[in-house]
Amino acid sequence: MIELAVFGAGRIGQVHALNAAAHPSVRLKYIVDPVASEHRDHLAIQTHAVLCEPEVVFADPDVTGVIIASSTDTHAKLLLRAARAGKAVFCEKPVSLDFSTVVDVTSKVEKSGIACLLGFQRRYDPDFRLIRERIVSGQAGRLEHIVMHTRDPSPPPRVYVERSGGMFRDQAIHDFDMARYLLGEEIAIVYAAGNSLIDPEIKAAGDIDTAMITLTSVSGRFVQMINCRRAPFGYDQRLEALCSNEVLYVENRPQRGVMIADANGFHSSTPMSYFIERFADAYRAEMHAFVDMIDNGSKPLAGIRDGLEAQRLAEAAIVSMKTGSPVRISHDWHP
Structure with a gap:
């Protein structure tokens, strides 16, 4: 035990x-x-x-x-x-x-x-893992570009924002990690724009609530990230990966899988309410991976080095947003 x-x-x-x-x-x-x-x-x-x-x-x-x-x-x-x-x-x-x-x-x-596992739970989500497997196996063909949407259902309270380290380190870091995970290589250029368009309390706290980030990998492939602190319909977490043979999608998971049709049209359930519900299976798989790491020496899908590299991208995005210019990074870049 x-x-x-x-x-x-x-x-x-x-x-x-x-x-x-x-x-x-x-x-x-x-x-x-x-x-x-x-x-x-x-x-x-x-x-x-x-x-x-x-x-x-x-x-x-x-x-x-x-x-x-x-x-x-x-x-x-x-x-x-x-x-x-x-x-x-x-x-x-x-x-x-x-x-x-x-x-x-x-x-x-x-x-x-x-042994150290870092909590990037999307790597353990069955949908994201299937996309990764189809890319790595060659079945999807060469990955050419990625588009990701991450929007919270509503803005967090100001007290949270003030301790979070900002939107890039707190929310977008998961997207930075997924970009590296799917591309299988590092990022060379980070170009970010951000503003506070939704919640004046977030602006007063010195943070942003809306951002768009473009990443260019070392081989020249692109990632477009769209991040926001509000989605009027609930938690919004989607991904599109354009490959030479396939286009792979991760869509929002509905709370219920039933669609109702009547004279007024087709009606489906709203998405799962937030990330803890959406990634419940991934969190369980993450814990199993931690136990396997201890018990059998299994390598985790995300280690502490992945945390460093994802945050390097977050730091570069902050610099890019402040300067209005793309930031070129390397393995030893730091702000």
Whole structure:
């Protein structure tokens, strides 16, 4: 039985804690969250985990892995403590809002030799994985360009925006990662434009709510990203991959698969309400991958190096938006 601990009992921490507790090979031993709340206490009861301080987790030799789903400002320190303690890590993105810290932590974690999975759950979604498989196998032909749409159902509160690191590091980082994952190569040029068109509170917080980003890969292929903090119909997550033999689509998943037709036309269900619902299967698969990584040494689909490279693109997008010019990047580029 693999014993794990979860840091963070918030929205994504609850998802990971419940998935870990439901895994037949896992005992969720500890939950660490300094903020006392009913949902934290209820989560501990649901999962039969003990609420404790971080020191207890890292001193317990029976805990072989930790899940870092706490606030972003805690990720770097917890990753380094896990590396020193020799414990495997499943960490939510990003590693830090400071890019120099991301570079430093990535280097130290890799040198420590611990297994590390980074939380880019779309890589574990069956739809995105099928597209990747058809591209890698050659069945779809050569991938030529990608178009991605990511729109939240409604803007987040200002207090969240002020701690998120901005739209590129918080929301668009998943699209940056998927671009690298599907292309199978790095990005050479980032060109981004952004503005606050929807929510004056986001603008007052110094962030944007609408962006368009164009990426050019090292071989000259293109990615167009459309990101927004609002979609009037719900969570909007779509992808189109143009290949030489096929065009591959990931569409929004409806809440129900039934279409109703009457004299007024055809009516279908609204999309799933938000990313936690939309990617529920992916989050479960991600937890299974973490357990396999610990148990069998399986390589994760996304490691800490992928987190660094996705954030490199986010940082370049910020620079591009501020300067109004494309940013050329390389393997050692930093803002």
